[in-house]
Amino acid sequence: MEVVLQNLTKIFPSRNKNGSEVVAVNNFDFTIPDGKLIGLLGPSGCGKSTTLYMLSGLQKPTSGKIFFGSDDVTELTPENRGVGLVFQNYALYPHMTVKQNILFPLQNLKGEDKLSKEEMIKRAYDVAALVQIDDLMDRKPSELSGGQQQRVAIARALVKMPRILLLDEPLSNLDARLRLQTREEIKRIQRETLITTVFVTHDQEEAMSISDYIVVMKKGVVQQIGAPQDVYDSPINLFVAKFLGTPPINVFEGEVKDGALYIGEEKVLDTPNVENKKVFVGIRPEGFILDPNGPLSCNLNNIEVMGRDVSIVSSNTASVNPIVRSIVDADNKIAEGTEKVFFSIKPNKIFIFDHETEERIML
Amino acid sequence: MADINTMHQKDMAKVTSKQKFVTVLVQVLLYFFLIMVAITVIFPFYWMINSSLKTLDEYRWSVPTLWPTTVMWSNYATAFSTASLGKLFVNTLYVGIISTILSLVITVLTAFAFARLEFKGKNALFAGLLATMMIPGELFTITNYGTVTSLGWLNTFTVLIVPFLVSVFYIYLLRQNFLQIPNELYLAAKVDGTSDIKYLWKIMIPLALPTLISITILKMMGAWNSYIWPRLVTRGETHSLITNGLRNAFTESTGDVNIPVQMAAVALVSLPLFLVFLFLRKYIMKGVSRSGIKG
Amino acid sequence: MFKKKSLLVILFVLIALLCVGCGGKKKAKSNFIVPEGGYDGSEVTINFYHTMGSNLSDVLDAYIIEFNKLYPNIHVISSKIGGYNDVRDQITTEITEGNQPNLAYCYPDHVALYNLAGAVATLDDLIASTEKDASGILGLTQEQIDDFIPGYYAEGTSFGDGLMYTMPFSKSTEVLYYNKTFFDANGLTPPTTWDEMEALCARIKEIDPKSIPLGYDSSANWFITMCEQYMANGEKTNYTSATGEHYLFDTDINRSFVKRFKTWYEKGYVTTQTIYGAYTSGLFVNTKQGEGELRSYMSIGSSAGATHQRPTKVDGAYPFEVGIATIPQVNPSSPKVISQGPSVCIFKKNNPQEVVASWLLVKFLTTSVEFQAEFSVASGYVPVIKSVMNNEYFAQTLANADGGDYVSALSTKICMQQADAYFVSPAFVGSSTARDQVGGILDKALVSTDSDVDAAIARMFKDAIDECEYNS
């Protein structure tokens, strides 16, 4: 099912009389291709959850339209949209067993959709097998681990065969190990069912690792949409560049002068097509190459060996952050007592942004 | 999962309009129901006000009027002066405040012991306490009267305060509330060498504040509404409480009661309670619901 | 949550502890004996419980000041307790702890209850005492005794042992209020017998079919009064007795008058306060016209409630004039009307001076022409001594009596005229139950839809007797 969001806007009225209204989502325009896994990504308060709730029908957009395929579902209530929603806290009914929880949505079906008891049970067990909880069917949610509860929640959302599956921060309540495992699981389930799936997260790593597409949002405005790697490799502005990637991108104050980019006094790159102006320079940690003749010099703080890689922590007066972190191959050796390190930069890992607008300046 | 798409293929426009209709209908029904109930609830109050503004004669008309033909605001002035409501207000407030404070202290200590400390026979004792709630309290009056008489407490404020300081219901409410505060906090306090009293004061009481506030309000309301006991153990205005004034003051020479004036007094007396209630409703609700009411 | 076992344990412990009996031995009832020398002038404080509203307690307070001129060391604290039942409940509780008041408003059945504890002082010795006193003698002179209206005075000895327990304080009775304007216009006269009443009701129904000619406030009074009237006529019936078998009201005559009044009710002649749902005076004073407006042209109610039987002024004038007459009788030559209204009783105390001092106050208030006159005018109650008629203020008030502004005086006047007709019912523990029950019989019978009327009435009488027996 293809999902089209057309100029979607959500404005919350102010809480008190004098306060101003809050624009949670502003003019969201996007088409979600059929059968893909989409990650809505952004810091808290960016409107990603609101977008999800509008997709589910729990919240009505202030303006704009939502289409499921060719159906305009903007005015439809959730039950008529055929969506499955997995809540951040799972919202499993505590007084029902796993089986009853999964059966619950099926028992709501009316009219021609109504299923016989046997069919319901069969479907419940099928979906339980899909998420691998078929041996837990008679337990109560309080008797399950976090990861198991998550699977039950997904099973409950999937059992009525939704046109779209929505997941709200699906991994935030899990510990680190489970998180890795579960995100693979979600990916697998989505691949198997081919249900168009939208999930919300503030964790960019999570989004990058499983999404077919990611949508980066900030303060209600969509910043960039694309395949994770594309967005990473080609951020549209400083915000997106900073938001994606661990360790985060290093940002320097820089200046374009006479066709060349300067960080401090050091000329790091030729930029023949850019006019003279102040800029921000972003360099991914993996974009540094240890090079005694390199243009960029930094004061070495310390070195963290991480097996395959070495993380060099240094400082530069032009850096916006107190430290500059670069990741280089472990083969690179730095002698004891070294005070200054020199880098050359991989051209595809350096981005410059307008100092005023923070928009990317293409080289 | 081939039928995913077919399952929801419906006439969207039809569904939309039907669903709009249902939503509106439900809202209308909801409001209709609530407003009908609200009218039923409010009617007696309206009737009270209506009656309080009538002359005694009009009140006795066989066909009651929906609004007095002559509006007797003076009934309120009469009510206030004949019942010496001012003095009774002060008495009631005094008894209410003192008994509330003492009652809170006792309730907090008792609830704390039941919720946090381990001692022999705890459960049996608690069950015994709860069981006393099931006995019709009217029977206590006679014996208690004997007790306070032999203690020489008649005609004092003590007699209005002390016998009702312990309420099993409040202990129960507060204990439930305390139980919901994680025991780890208590153990941590013990490890840090915090005394029980300090722990109670710094941690338990702030956390149970809504319950304590509702107890305060219930207790004040109790003082406001108590009637039989104060009548029995006090004489004259010096120690009388407000309800006694209400019942006694409006009897006519023939033994009839001037009901409109009495209604005016009831309205006057209910007013402070009502205002307090409006003001603190949030706390009452929190307090009662927070008690959790789990076994 | 509730542990059954522990609860049972608590109960058993309580029961086991019960072997502690209740000690004490039975005391013989003793009259109060006046101490040598009567009141010795010592400082005493007297507590007086009553039900007076502020307008009456003001009168009382004024006369207590007068009283204190004679007896400066007797301090009187008068307290309004509530209604009559409140006074009773209060005192019964206080007696068990021995801190009852000295003096209280009472009805005979209250005194019977207090007498269970032997708490009420008998007055015979006080009345007979010839000890010298500031007011002459401590007791009552024969003149003073004769001055009391006999029916009222007799109430003090209605307890079956011939002893005097109470003094009448201020009294009332039932009178017949009628719409004089309507009666005059239609050439009607107030009935003197129940037969005349029946004919009159039929006549009024013809004139105004939508009316209920008669409202009788108290069904209990009605029943008891009928018993007394038939007895006065020498017929074989009874109500209750203070001694021996108490409940004697299940008689043929009583059943027959109940049945008779039932037919009145069914013809729409009569209603009672409980059946009507409000004081029948409301019906009587209603002058509004229109659909569903009810009225009656006669109302039998308390003589003390005369002002409630007067219509509200319209444009400065009363819509009709109220007439007052004696209630109908079985035999007008030996009339009987009920005596009601408060008496006072004196409680025993360890210090006999308190009792004597209380008696002095009672004597002062009940024999003081000025107090009785003023209290009567203020309250609408009837004074208990005849000589009040000689009081100028009182005589003046009665002379003004009319069916309008001075309707209370008119009622008092009628009451004074029938001074010899008052009766009191025997008082004993359970007499108030009997009163409630016979009132209940009348109400039940009137509204009963049972097809077998006689059987239904017989059953109601039997149930009432059972109920009385249980509660005694």
Next chain:
Amino acid sequence: MVESKQQWKAWVYLSPALILLLVFTVWPIFNTVRMSLLNGYRGLAAAGGQTFEFGFQNFVKVVQYRQFKDCLVTTLLLCVITVPVSSFLALLIAVCLNSIKPLRRLLQTIFFLPYVTNTIAIGMVFAAMFNIVGNIAGGDPNSTASSIATFGIVNNVIQLFGGKPINWINAGSTYWHNMFVVIFYIVWNALPFKILILLGGLQSVNKQYYEAAKVDGTSRTRVFFRITVPLLSPMIAYVVITGFIGGFKEYSSVVGILGEDMAATGSETPLNTMVGFIYDALENNNQGRASAAALILFGIILLVTLLNLYVSKKKVHY
């Protein structure tokens, strides 16, 4: 170590409450038991020095009394009807309140109003609302003789909708009509507390359960019975159990409606309750019987409460 120290500490904390309870609750209970077991005990007679034999005569008298069964049945009926009705209604109102936005605070406040009023005063008002003033021959407000009757506001409303007036509480009214009015009043009176508790409970329920149900297209009735009721079951159990305990002690509402006689005029089956029965005995200074009746009532309440707890243990989700 902590445990043994807690032993005496606990008793120190408990002592104020326990001492007061011993004096003002336990001793009266003990005294009640004592009085109930002294044949024909009367406080006044005891004060007069009379002694009483030990025995069960009071209990026998009470149980054999012709109206004892009626009192018991009336009380049971009141409980069995008012508790479920008021609990269900309160639940319904709480749910409705919880699902509206405009006017919510106002309505909430209105529904709590009865909480701050005087039972007897409002009882008088109710009686006036259901009253019929007039001569109702044979108890039938529609007979010709009662064309001369005026009706209270309730009957006015019935007439407005073309119905025939009903004799609710006046002379000749039936037991069930009386019962209806009393039940109406008790429910009215019981609502605020229950709404308070249930609404408080509802507001502490995680909203996501409802959103989840909504996404799944659950009908309102199903949400109510399958989600709201189970999630609120501890509060409901509480409301029902305290309702039953209160219901067995019902008295002042009946007095408020029908007066001290606790019966409609001329009614041969009064609406007397167990507590009314106790009061009647106290009024006649018959403390022995009053105590016996109170203990019987206590036994019944205890039994019903245990039954309630047993049921709720099986049904209530914690």
